[in-house]
Amino acid sequence: xxxxxxxxxxxxxxxxxxxxxxxxxxxxxxxxxxxxxxxxxxxxxxxxxxxxxxxxxxxxxxxxxxxxxxxxxxxxxxxxxxxxxxxxxxxxxxxxxxxxxxxxxxxxxxxxxxxxxxxxxxxxxxxxxxxxxxxxxxxxxxxxxxxxxxxxxxxxxxxxxxxxxxxxxxxxxxxxxxxxxxxxxxxxxxxxxxxxxxxxxxxxxxxxxxxxxxxxxxxxxxxxxxxxxxxxxxxxxxxxxxxxxxxxxxxxxxxxxxxxxxxxxxxxxxxxxxxxxxxxxxxxxxxxxxxxxxxxxxxxxxxxxxxxxxxxxxxxxxxxxxxxxxxxxxxxxxxxxxxxxxxxxxxxxxxxxxxxxxxxxxxxxxxxxxxxxxxxxxxxxxxxxxxxxxxxxxxxxxxxxxxxxxxxxxxxxxxxxxxxxxxxxxxxxxxxxxxxxxxxxxxxxxxxxxxxxxxxxxxxxxxxxxxxxxxxxxxxxxxxxxxxxxxxxxxxxxxxxxxxxxxxxxxxxxxxxxxxxxxxxxxxxxxxxxxxxxxxx
Amino acid sequence: xxxxxxxxxxxxxxxxxxxxxxxxxxxxxxxxxxxxxxxxxxxxxxxxxxxxxxxxxxxxxxxxxxxxxxxxxxxxxxxxxxxxxxxxxxxxxxxxxxxxxxxxxxxxxxx
Numbered sequence: 001x002x003x004x005x006x007x008x009x010x011x012x013x014x015x016x017x018x019x020x021x022x023x024x025x026x027x028x029x030x031x032x033x034x035x036x037x038x039x040x041x042x043x044x045x046x047x048x049x050x051x052x053x054x055x056x057x058x059x060x061x062x063x064x065x066x067x068x069x070x071x072x073x074x075x076x077x078x079x080x081x082x083x084x085x086x087x088x089x090x091x092x093x094x095x096x097x098x099x100x101x102x103x104x105x106x107x108x109x110x111x112x113x114x115x116x117x118x119x120x121x122x123x124x125x126x127x128x129x130x131x132x133x134x135x136x137x138x139x140x141x142x143x144x145x146x147x148x149x150x151x152x153x154x155x156x157x158x159x160x161x162x163x164x165x166x167x168x169x170x171x172x173x174x175x176x177x178x179x180x181x182x183x184x185x186x187x188x189x190x191x192x193x194x195x196x197x198x199x200x201x202x203x204x205x206x207x208x209x210x211x212x213x214x215x216x217x218x219x220x221x222x223x224x225x226x227x228x229x230x231x232x233x234x235x236x237x238x239x240x241x242x243x244x245x246x247x248x249x250x251x252x253x254x255x256x257x258x259x260x261x262x263x264x265x266x267x268x269x270x271x272x273x274x275x276x277x278x279x280x281x282x283x284x285x286x287x288x289x290x291x292x293x294x295x296x297x298x299x300x301x302x303x304x305x306x307x308x309x310x311x312x313x314x315x316x317x318x319x320x321x322x323x324x325x326x327x328x329x330x331x332x333x334x335x336x337x338x339x340x341x342x343x344x345x346x347x348x349x350x351x352x353x354x355x356x357x358x359x360x361x362x363x364x365x366x367x368x369x370x371x372x373x374x375x376x377x378x379x380x381x382x383x384x385x386x387x388x389x390x391x392x393x394x395x396x397x398x399x400x401x402x403x404x405x406x407x408x409x410x411x412x413x414x415x416x417x418x419x420x421x422x423x424x425x426x427x428x429x430x431x432x433x434x435x436x437x438x439x440x441x442x443x444x445x446x447x448x449x450x451x452x453x454x455x456x457x458x459x460x461x462x463x464x465x466x467x468x469x470x471x472x473x474x475x476x477x478x479x480x481x482x483x484x485x486x487x488x489x490x491x492x493x494x495x496x497x498x499x500x501x502x503x504x505x506x507x508x509x510x511x512x513x514x515x516x517x518x519x520x521x522x523x524x525x526x527x528x529x530x531x532x533x534x535x536x537x
Numbered sequence: 538x539x540x541x542x543x544x545x546x547x548x549x550x551x552x553x554x555x556x557x558x559x560x561x562x563x564x565x566x567x568x569x570x571x572x573x574x575x576x577x578x579x580x581x582x583x584x585x586x587x588x589x590x591x592x593x594x595x596x597x598x599x600x601x602x603x604x605x606x607x608x609x610x611x612x613x614x615x616x617x618x619x620x621x622x623x624x625x626x627x628x629x630x631x632x633x634x635x636x637x638x639x640x641x642x643x644x645x646x647x648x
Binding site: 137140141143148151155158159160163164166167168169170174175177178181182184185186188189194 | 557561565570572573576580583584585609610613616617620621623624625627628630632634635638639642644645646
């Protein structure tokens with residue numbers, strides 16, 4: 001075992017240790033805390049890139065590749081961390097969003113409350129753990145870690161609006177955690193294992209009443225993740241919570257819904273693949289129809305939103321719905337396209353959440369979100385800030401407007417940007433004549449196609465309306481003061497989307513290879529179950 | 538024994554869910570606590586009920602589920618209790634903050 005294989009655990013350890021280490025540092029030194037935390041995230045991001053290269057270079061069925069045995073216990077008994085293309089992709093995406101949100105927070109939002117950076121690091125540890133773990137109960141632990149930190153982050157900045165949103169968010173998630181535990185214990189009771197790879201093997205041979213119990217457990221577990229992913233009718237908490245959160249927090253929350261989507265994708269392809277015997281394809285119909293209703297609900301919400309924060313919240317729902325329905329349809333090409341969509345839409349929504357606050361600074365002070373902002377700071381704080389590093393970007397409105405345009409194009413899926421390419425890849429997967437079996441699209445698939453396009457139209461109408469009101473028809477005519485380190489993260493996130501658009505070929509190849517790997521659970525189970533212990537080769 | 542356990546889980550869940558839908562934050566907290574007790578008992582029950590059976594092997598001894606009780610659900614319950622406890626404590630703090638900021642204990646912050 002060479003040192004490279006130990007890299008797998010670092011995306012969990014580094015943020016965990018950093019988060020703990022910066023707690024004792026005095027709150028007045030928050031810029032130093034921020035820089036330490038930023039460096040830690042940068043290290044994790046670089047490690048994630050190395051891990052992605054490693055994951056892409058693994059031979060598909062190589063025993064033990066990318067499997068990290070914690071405590072050196074053999075696979076079904078100990079807890080394992082598993083690195084494959086999908087988890088590496090999520091790690092890189094998380095790292096990238098985290099870097100942007102942290103830089104943005106360092107301009108001013110870190111002052112709105114205490115321990116911002118510690119909470120942020122702990123949430124990253126939970127997120128990375130949830131992406132890497134190969135054990136259901138360990139997943140629960142990382143999930144709770146991520147949620148506990150996210151409760152703190154949502155309340156960051158305080159104020160009645162956030163506390164109310166936080167109260168609802170915490171209550172909903174605590175109930176979801178209870179469902180998670182019930183699901184996990186039902187699955188354990190029926191199959192006698194919690195290791196995902198071992199479960200995938202045992203589900204095929206479970207029989208009779210145990211199969212019923214196992215399916216009930218999987219359904220309850222699924223509901224817990226669907227709450228997290230914001231599927232209709234389980235996602236009413238989402239727009240309220242996301243629009244009340246401070247901008248850098250809302251930006252990183254863009255990936256939290258994707259954790260639910262990630263786990264549903266991983267578990268449904270692993271447990272209920274074609275090899276799963278009587279349970280094959282379990283729950284796919286629910287995901288397909290639930291996802292489609294979520295898209296419709298999200299699109300209506302997008303049209304109905306007055307404030308930009310809520311608009312972005314509903315965009316998150318549309319994005320989740322698109323992913324869920326794509327998982328419900330299945331097939332390598334559709335999943336490949338959906339993964340591309342996941343990356344592109346998450347980056348866009350993250351950038352949009354950051355941009356909203358910059359744009360809204362110019363709007364009238366009565367607006368909801370700005371009211372919260374003023375309350376958290378007062379004007380005195382702002383003056384002091386300007387003296388310190390008052391580098392206002394010239395032509396601020398032009399830059400903001402340009403970013404807003406790009407966001408609108410990405411959200412509505414207009415060519416030539418990655419939002420369009422991602423939707424096109426999904427549609428191509430649906431109608432691909434080379435795929436063979438599913439050439440004749442069913443009614444549900446046609447509905448999905450229509451919803452994909454209509455949700456894009458809804459996003460475009462809503463963004464146009466808000467854009468005109470904000471940039472062309474602004475009553476006050478005040479230009480918002482924006483610091484360079486606030487606009488930089490937005491620009492970087494959007495240029496990542498541009499990069500995805502120009503490098504769509506290689507990206508799609510990676511996504512298709514990921515989908516290909518996921519479609520064959522024996523690759524995953526083979527790797528994990530035959531992972532050699534150290535010193536016992 | 539099975540009957541007692543299942544009735545206990547059922548009653549705790551039913552009361553927990555009922556309290557969850559009440560408008561006062563304190564009722565919601567108690568509801569969540571009851572629900573987490575029910576879940577903990579449920580996890581415990583998933584290891585199958587055994588009387589007077591040890592969960593851990595003796596030194597050098599052998600055993601299986603015929604002579605021993607399944608230790609894993611007990612370990613899971615322990616973790617779940619700790620996490621549930623922490624979350625309830627955190628929720629209580631948010632409840633107090635909400636009470637202080639809005640002046641009411643209604644979950645929506647207004648009557």
